[in-house]
Amino acid sequence: MSFGKIIFGDNQFLGINHASQQKAAVMQDQFRNIDEIVKVLGYAYEAGVRDFMFTTHDHFGGAFEEIARARMFPDMQYIPCIPYAHKYANALAENGIFTVVMSRLRAMSKRRVLSGVGKAALGDLGGMMQLLVEVELLMTKGLNVRGVFLQNVIFDLMMGMGGQGIIEKFHKYVGRIGLTPGYITMNHPMAQRMLCDEIGLEKPWICSNFNVAGFRMNPSQETVEQSYGNGKSRNIAMSIFASGMLSPQESVDYALARGGVDAVLFGSSKQANIVSNVERLLGRAGAAPARPAPQRESESVAQS
Amino acid sequence: MSILIVGGGKMGLSHLAILSGLIGHDRVAVCDPSRITRFIFKRFKVRTFASLEAALAAPVDWRGAIVATPTPSHFPIAKALLNRAIPCFIEKPLTLDVGLSEELAQLMAAKGGAVQLGLVLRFVAPFVKLRAIVQSQVLGKALSYQAHMLGNVITKPGTNWRSVFAQGGGCLQEYGPHLIDLCRYAFGDVAELRAASFGRTFSAEADDKIELDWQHASGSEGHLLLDWCDPSKRKSSLEFVVRFEKGVVRASNADIAIEIDDGAQIEAGARAALLAPVRPYQVNYYLRGEEYTLQLEAFLEMALGKQFLLNDSLRTDVAATIADGLAVDKLISAIAVKANIV
Numbered sequence: 257m258s259f260g261k262i263i264f265g266d267n268q269f270l271g272i273n274h275a276s277q278q279k280a281a282v283m284q285d286q287f288r289n290i291d292e293i294v295k296v297l298g299y300a301y302e303a304g305v306r307d308f309m310f311t312t313h314d315h316f317g318g319a320f321e322e323i324a325r326a327r328m329f330p331d332m333q334y335i336p337c338i339p340y341a342h343k344y345a346n347a348l349a350e351n352g353i354f355t356v357v358m359s360r361l362r363a364m365s366k367r368r369v370l371s372g373v374g375k376a377a378l379g380d381l382g383g384m385m386q387l388l389v390e391v392e393l394l395m396t397k398g399l400n401v402r403g404v405f406l407q408n409v410i411f412d413l414m415m416g417m418g419g420q421g422i423i424e425k426f427h428k429y430v431g432r433i434g435l436t437p438g439y440i441t442m443n444h445p446m447a448q449r450m451l452c453d454e455i456g457l458e459k460p461w462i463c464s465n466f467n468v469a470g471f472r473m474n475p476s477q478e479t480v481e482q483s484y485g486n487g488k489s490r491n492i493a494m495s496i497f498a499s500g501m502l503s504p505q506e507s508v509d510y511a512l513a514r515g516g517v518d519a520v521l522f523g524s525s526k527q528a529n530i531v532s533n534v535e536r537l538l539g540r541a542g543a544a545p546a547r548p549a550p551q552r553e554s555e556s557v558a559q560s
Numbered sequence: 561m562s563i564l565i566v567g568g569g570k571m572g573l574s575h576l577a578i579l580s581g582l583i584g585h586d587r588v589a590v591c592d593p594s595r596i597t598r599f600i601f602k603r604f605k606v607r608t609f610a611s612l613e614a615a616l617a618a619p620v621d622w623r624g625a626i627v628a629t630p631t632p633s634h635f636p637i638a639k640a641l642l643n644r645a646i647p648c649f650i651e652k653p654l655t656l657d658v659g660l661s662e663e664l665a666q667l668m669a670a671k672g673g674a675v676q677l678g679l680v681l682r683f684v685a686p687f688v689k690l691r692a693i694v695q696s697q698v699l700g701k702a703l704s705y706q707a708h709m710l711g712n713v714i715t716k717p718g719t720n721w722r723s724v725f726a727q728g729g730g731c732l733q734e735y736g737p738h739l740i741d742l743c744r745y746a747f748g749d750v751a752e753l754r755a756a757s758f759g760r761t762f763s764a765e766a767d768d769k770i771e772l773d774w775q776h777a778s779g780s781e782g783h784l785l786l787d788w789c790d791p792s793k794r795k796s797s798l799e800f801v802v803r804f805e806k807g808v809v810r811a812s813n814a815d816i817a818i819e820i821d822d823g824a825q826i827e828a829g830a831r832a833a834l835l836a837p838v839r840p841y842q843v844n845y846y847l848r849g850e851e852y853t854l855q856l857e858a859f860l861e862m863a864l865g866k867q868f869l870l871n872d873s874l875r876t877d878v879a880a881t882i883a884d885g886l887a888v889d890k891l892i893s894a895i896a897v898k899a900n901i902v
Contacts, residue, residue, distance in 0.1 A: 271794060284794065412847050416581035417604045442846035446581070471839050474846045475870060498839075 259307050264300040265523035266310040293319040299527040301329045303534040309335040312392045324398030333402040338392035382425030403436035411439045424455050443474050445483040452488045466493035468510035484516030494521040508536040561621040567629035568592035575626045578856050581845030591615045622646050624863030631728035635660045642673045647863040651678040652737040654885035656728050661889045665882045676859050677880035679741040683851035685838045686816035691746045698830050700805025704781040709739045711796030713788040714762050723763035730766030731788040741888050751777040756898035761789035767901050841871045
């Protein structure tokens with residue numbers, strides 16, 4: 257299974273800008289309105305992008321319902337990144353752990369919930385991970401989900417804590433339900449070592465920062481370039497524009513001139529930027545379509 | 561040899577993961593009285609202890625300790641560690657009582673130990689640059705500044721320690737250490753606290769908002785605003801707007817913007833360096849912001865005598881010492897009195 261060459265991201269919808277708090281605040285206001293989200297997703301779709309990667313923020317619930325109901329963007333493939341950590345942190349502060357857990361679990365069968373909670377109580381954190389995937393995928397009901405990625409906060413935490421066993425269970429579980437697992441990290445070389453050398457996964461998908469400025473490429477730009485280029489993993493480059501600090505062409509040239517970039521993840525709220533970035537990325541890729549022909553029958557799993 | 565983390569809460573977990581990523585999770589242990597907390601850490605094969613006494617009695621060569629417990633317990637824990645000359649990393653603030661903070665500073669000096677405070681924002685690249693601009697005087701003297709720290713931490717009336725000043729709660733003791741320390745870090749010691757006031761939004765026995773004016777020994781004048789009940793913030797935001805003789809600098813957690821006055825005389829090389837973009841420093845293991853790793857890399861260098869920091873410029877004169885922690889505690893105490901919180 258493969259993702260498209262270009263994956264549309266969601267930072268703009270959540271008011272995240274790594275280089276400017278002011279820009280971030282403006283975007284946060286704009287995308288309080290669900291219609292604005294659907295409109296910008298439409299720009300990406302029209303430009304030829306067929307993959308959308310997003311964090312499972314409650315904010316998207318309404319937009320997804322609208323998209324599923326109106327059958328918009330029929331070839332779009334969705335890649336949720338779980339969990340949206342702030343959601344749990346905020347909810348915890350507001351309502352306490354019991355309410356949070358119950359509100360998330362309400363929509364699931366009692367048997368599944370009891371099994372997950374039971375496993376967690378017995379210390380089987382891998383079992384809890386399965387429950388987390390199920391809970392987080394509830395919001396994608398009716399969408400063509402293709403993969404599930406672990407957010408960097410949780411993945412990097414697991415990596416630091418030596419939680420290989422939990423990652424392995426996540427990987428197997430996501431594969432078992434017919435989806436492609438992936439990992440977002442701020443530590444690409446370390447992640448590759450753990451996933452490939454320690455767990456023994458075959459060419460896992462890893463998504464990390466990759467940009468000419470070396471922004472958030474840890475421990476160094478050179479080391480990350482090497483781990484991208486060694487062929488052990490399939491790699492999604494993100495922050496290639498390093499939050500707008502570099503010229504777009506310079507940024508794209510860097511990402512595409514080096515080996516090992518299988519896909520590029522970028523987000524933008526402006527149609528002109530979306531179109532020009534897609535053209536730049538595809539221009540270098542030999543004018544290939546943004547994604548191979550859709551194979552939805554075999555590769556997608558409807559959420560039930 | 562190992563590093564002991566005292567307190568397995570949110571900060572303890574963050575420190576544990578980062579230290580594990582840096583030196584291996586078999587070289588980090590956690591001490592926490594909660595059985596559930598220890599149970600979860602054991603699932604990750606982390607060595608745990610139910611008490612500090614048990615950890616210190618174990619046959620382990622403790623080369624350093626992280627104190628990440630609620631502030632009222634910092635003093636007895638730090639005292640026990642410093643008595644054994646174990647290098648300590650202590651979360652902010654140092655203690656809730658200036659007298660106790662002074663006692664710890666004296667104990668450290670007497671025992672030849674070492675203490676680093678968890679005043680993490682010192683490692684944020686825009687603030688490192690702001691400080692360099694002040695110290696180099698490339699824009700002339702820093703005349704005055706406004707600094708704010710706003711967030712959405714408290715969203716309804718609370719019933720726990722966070723809403724009780726005497727237990728370490730309130731905006732001044734939670735947000736205050738960060739902003740107050742950054743002011744000292746960039747502009748030097750505070751000479752005179754001129755005015756301070758507080759406001760309440762939700763906390764019955766503590767402050768939710770603080771405003772103050774002061775002057776540094778260098779002559780710079782500062783106006784500070786702290787508010788942890790600002791519903792417009794997704795996460796805490798911290799910003800300085802500084803008026804220099806030759807321009808204005810705005811520095812936040814994420815970026816720094818420099819406006820040079822028309823006609824200001826600045827040598828071309830210095831001007832280019834001033835306007836060069838600032839990027840976060842690289843780290844050996846990233847978890848939740850470079851600064852959290854950088855402060856522990858600095859601590860490990862002190863405790864283990866090995867190099868961890870990838871950027872040499874962060875090695876000296878960045879991490880907060882016990883003297884910095886004591887100075888912050890004194891200022892918090894003075895502000896609380898001036899604003900009539902206590």
